[in-house]
Amino acid sequence: MMYIQEACRSTPVLAACDVAVVGGGIAGIAAALSAARAGAKTILLEQQYALGGLATIGLVTIYLPLCDGTGRQVSFGIAEELLRLAAAAEGKDPVADWKDRRTATAARLECTYNPNLMALEAERLLQEAGVEILYGAQVCETQVQDGAIRALILETRSGRSAVSVKSVVDASGDGIVIRLSGEASAVFRQKNILAAWYYTAEDGKYRLHPVGACDDPDTYQEAEAAQSGQTRYTGLDFMELSRFTQDAHRVLMEDYRKRGEPSDRYQLAMIASIPQIRMTRRLDGCLVPDEPDACVRYPDSIGMIGNWKRRGPVYELPFSCLHGRRIRNLLAAGRCISVTDRMWDNTRVIPACAVTGEAAGLAAAMGGDVTALHIAELQDALARRGVLLHEQQLPPR
Ligand SMILES: Cc1cc2nc3c(=O)[nH]c(=O)nc-3n(C[C@H](O)[C@H](O)[C@H](O)COP(=O)(O)OP(=O)(O)OC[C@H]3O[C@@H](n4cnc5c(N)ncnc54)[C@H](O)[C@@H]3O)c2cc1C
Known part of the structure; x- marks a missing residue:
């Protein structure tokens, strides 16, 4: 450096x-x-x-x-x-x-x-x-x-x-x-999983989609997590947080599109403007x-x-x-x-x-x-x- x-x-x-x-x-x-x-x-x-x-x-x-x-x-x-x-x-x-x-x-x-x-x-x-x-x-x-x-x-x-x-x-x-x-x-130590909570507007009502439910620290196994290939995030480094944010946006869009075709009755309403990192x-x-x-x-x-x-x-x-x-x-x-x-x-x-x-x-x-x-x-x-x-x-x- x-x-x-x-x-x-x-x-x-x-x-x-x-x-x-x-x-x-x-x-x-x-x-x-x-x-x-x-x-x-x-x-x-x-x-x-x-x-x-x-x-x-x-x-x-x-x-x-x-x-x-x-x-x-x-x-x-x-x-x-x-x-x-x-x-x-x-x-x-x-x-x-x-x-x-x-x-x-x-x-x-x-x-x-x-x-x-x-x-x-x-x-x-x-x-x-x-x-x-x-x-x-x-x-x-x-x-x-x-x-x-x-x-x-x-x-x-x-x-x-x-x-x-x-x-x-x-x-x-x-x-x-x-x-x-x-x-x-x-x-x-065990780091955070990806989270991408967002809102849609559906038939005039807002609906929260909690994508990335938390994992349980009591049952978390480091070896298992490593084997699963799942990316985990410390939330401590700004480069990593930039990656986290873009990963979250991608997962959110996949989830949103999977749920239906955008229309007058189904729209993306709100995305988070800060990274959803827990600890x-x-x-x-x-x-x-x-x-x-x-x-x-x-x-x-x-x-x-x-x-x-x-x-x-x-x-x-x-x-x-x-x-x-x-x-x-x-x-x-x-x-x-x-x-x-x-x-x-x-x-x-x-x-x-x-x-x-x-x-x-x-x-x-x-x-x-x-x-x-x-x-x-x-x-x-x-x-x-x-x-x-x-x-x-x-x-x-
Ligand atoms: C995906 C996810 C799901 C969750 N689900 C729930 C749930 O369902 N129910 C629940 O009760 N809790 C939930 N939590 C946890 C909870 O929402 C948060 O942990 C809690 O709101 C944290 O509050 P806080 O005030 O400690 O920190 P934050 O909400 O993180 O607030 C910290 C503030 O400090 C500001 N800040 C940071 N650094 C600086 C700086 N250098 N200078 C000035 N300002 C700064 C930030 O901008 C931010 O506004 C969830 C968390 C996540 C990530």
């Missing part, structure tokens, strides 16, 4: 804030909302020009369950608020519906939604909360001093600029700030929870999630999987929190992203220095917002 030397430069400081949230997916929306509601001057930096990430412009539009599958709601707070927001845009109330049906039908507390409305409604919600949203702002560097991030460097349409920060939430999905700042990280890089944090058979009681729990594939399990999420040991004012939220590969399949989905986003945003607003944070104060503040922290607070089955 050849290299060129770039000239050293001075970078203008565009803004200063208490909390910078990097990434405006579900985790970033929850984190920014949470921090701003706690009174912090909050800036959300998003490289695209819409909020929601995979959950909107990635066309992943199934808000997975906030319940444990046995009739008990386990995720609350902003996770519930965003579920209601997603459904309300289409005139639905999934919580009331579920409460009516849960015992009779074993229904789960989840919903599908319109990605465009979700992106617009989330933007309105953040604006109302006082979050400054900066679109087209790609974080490409961090300035770290004495174990804390002092500034984020952005590439924007107007060139490079900086935002000085007191604390940062990495909600980039890919652990971008974790990597740039030198915090410990780990990558998803890439995550924090290797103070704790790395594994998927237990039964719920582990974490004294520093910041909320709970269910298991979207199985009825029964409830997982408490500890605060110590949201931060590492090297950078004291950096918190992770969403699909880049610290968990093992098999637990990752459960924490990468929308409810967990909202739960961890709310806690990370609040912790960041409370000063953001994880070495000085009183967990009990964070937990009290979450509890005041209606978040349940421990399984024992749930009604018996």
Whole structure:
């Protein structure tokens, strides 16, 4: 590889804030909302020009369950608020519906939604909360001093600029700030399969086609995968992501054509504008929870999630999987929190992203220095917002 030397430069400081949230997916929306509601001057930096990430412009539009599958709601707070927001845009109330049906039908507390409305409604919600949203702002560097991030460097349409920060939430999905700042990280070893979810319009109705259902990390066998000849993707390299995108477009077109002839009654309606990659890089944090058979009681729990594939399990999420040991004012939220590969399949989905986003945003607003944070104060503040922290607070089955 050849290299060129770039000239050293001075970078203008565009803004200063208490909390910078990097990434405006579900985790970033929850984190920014949470921090701003706690009174912090909050800036959300998003490289695209819409909020929601995979959950909107990635066309992943199934808000997975906030319940444990046995009739008990386990995720609350902003996770519930965003579920209601997603459904309300289409005139639905999934919580009331579920409460009516849960015992009779074993229904789960989840919903599908319109990605465009979700992106617009989330933007309105953040604006109302006082979050400054900066679109087209790609974080490409961090300035770290004495174990804390002092500034984020952005590439924007107007060139490079900086935002000085007191604390940062990495909600980039890919652990971008974790990597740039030198915090410990780990990558998803088994890599991702191709996914090409898209919408058609059929007889006046939109229909989601989830091409590329996820594989199961519990049963994944490396040797078998290698033998199958199936291409797998790390999602970490831009050349590979370009290939992934073109592979996804090809598979999507094949699937679309196979389903019928385009006509007034059958049209391709929407394709994703970001790559649909599930797991890439995550924090290797103070704790790395594994998927237990039964719920582990974490004294520093910041909320709970269910298991979207199985009825029964409830997982408490500890605060110590949201931060590492090297950078004291950096918190992770969403699909880049610290968990093992098999637990990752459960924490990468929308409810967990909202739960961890709310806690990370609040912790960041409370000063953001994880070495000085009183967990009990964070937990009290979450509890005041209606978040349940421990399984024992749930009604018996
Ligand atoms: C194919 C597929 C199917 C799925 N199915 C479901 C499902 O049915 N239900 C479900 O609940 N979950 C599903 N998931 C998982 C879930 O949708 C996502 O993992 C979740 O929405 C991730 O949220 P996030 O906020 O952590 O990350 P993302 O949604 O990835 O958001 C990260 C945001 O950060 C921005 N960003 C990244 N880098 C930078 C940077 N350097 N500077 C500024 N901004 C940056 C990105 O543009 C993006 O908007 C699926 C995922 C995939 C890929």
